[in-house]
Amino acid sequence: MRYPDPSMTDIPQASAFNPKQAGHRQFIIDTAFELRQQAVSQQLSWIDGVLFTHGHADHIFGLDDLRRFNAVMRTAIDIYAETVVLEQLQKIYPYIFRPHRNINPSFVATLNPYQVTVGVPFDLHGATWTAVRLLHGRLPIVGFRIETADRVLAYCTDVSSIPPESYPLLADLDVLVIDSLRYRHHPTHFTVDQALQQIDHLKPKRAYLTHIAHDIVHADLEPKLPDAVYLPHDGLVVDLEV
Ligand SMILES: [Zn+2]
Numbered sequence: 281m282r283y284p285d286p287s288m289t290d291i292p293q294a295s296a297f298n299p300k301q302a303g304h305r306q307f308i309i310d311t312a313f314e315l316r317q318q319a320v321s322q323q324l325s326w327i328d329g330v331l332f333t334h335g336h337a338d339h340i341f342g343l344d345d346l347r348r349f350n351a352v353m354r355t356a357i358d359i360y361a362e363t364v365v366l367e368q369l370q371k372i373y374p375y376i377f378r379p380h381r382n383i384n385p386s387f388v389a390t391l392n393p394y395q396v397t398v399g400v401p402f403d404l405h406g407a408t409w410t411a412v413r414l415l416h417g418r419l420p421i422v423g424f425r426i427e428t429a430d431r432v433l434a435y436c437t438d439v440s441s442i443p444p445e446s447y448p449l450l451a452d453l454d455v456l457v458i459d460s461l462r463y464r465h466h467p468t469h470f471t472v473d474q475a476l477q478q479i480d481h482l483k484p485k486r487a488y489l490t491h492i493a494h495d496i497v498h499a500d501l502e503p504k505l506p507d508a509v510y511l512p513h514d515g516l517v518v519d520l521e522v
C-alpha cells in the first residue's frame with residue numbers, strides 16, 4: 281500500500297485519526313459527485329468503509345476523492361460491492377486499481393475491494409450488512425439491510441421494482457430509506473406514489489424518501505405524507521434510537 285509522503289502534502293498527523301476513541305463507525309453508501317462537498321460540510325474526517333449500490337455515474341463519480349481520507353487516516357479504505365460493480369470501478373478508474381501501471385507515481389486512492397453477494401450477511405465492526413436485490417429498470421442492483429444490536433435500517437435507492445424474494449430482507453425495519461424520484465412515471469425509479477405503496481406494504485416504523493428530483497418541493501409534499509414518512513435533506517441526521 282502506498283501513501284503520500286507527508287512532507288509533500290498538508291495532511292494532518294496520524295493522531296488526528298482515532299476511530300476507537302470516537303466510539304462509533306462511519307460508512308458511506310456510494311460516492312456521489314458531491315462527496316467532497318458533503319464530506320466538508322459534514323466535517324467527515326474518517327470513514328470505515330464504502331458500500332456501493334451500483335455503478336451509475338451519480339453514485340461513483342466521487343470515488344477519486346476518497347484519496348483524501350487515505351491521506352488523513354493514513355490507512356487503506358475497504359470498499360464493498362457486487363463483482364460486476366467492482367469490475368466497472370476498475371475499468372473506470374484503472375489508475376486507482378492498477379497504480380503500478382501509472383506513468384508517474386501519482387497520489388491515488390488506496391482501496392481494498394471486497395465482493396458482496398445478495399442475501400449473504402457480512403459483519404462490519406459489529407453491524408450486520410446484507411445486500412438486497414433491487415431492480416433499477418431492468419438493471420439488477422443492491423440495497424442494504426443494516427442490523428445493529430437492536431435496530432434495523434434498510435437503504436434502497438435507485439429502485440423501480442422489488443423482486444419477491446427481497447421482501448423478507450425488508451421486513452421488520454425501524455427505518456427504510458427508499459427511492460422516490462418524482463411524481464411522473466419513470467422507467468428506472470419509483471415515483472412518490474410507488475414509494476408510498478412500498479412503505480405501506482413493508483410497514484417500517486419510519487421511512488425517508490430519497491433520490492428526489494427538483495420537481496418535488498418539500499413544502500408541498502411534506503404536509504401530504506403519511507405519518508412517519510419524511511422528506512430528507514442534505515445533512516439530515518437520523519437517530520435510530522428514537
Ligand atoms: Zn442509477
Ligand SMILES: [Zn+2]
Pocket residue numbers: 336338339438491
Ligand atoms: Zn442514482
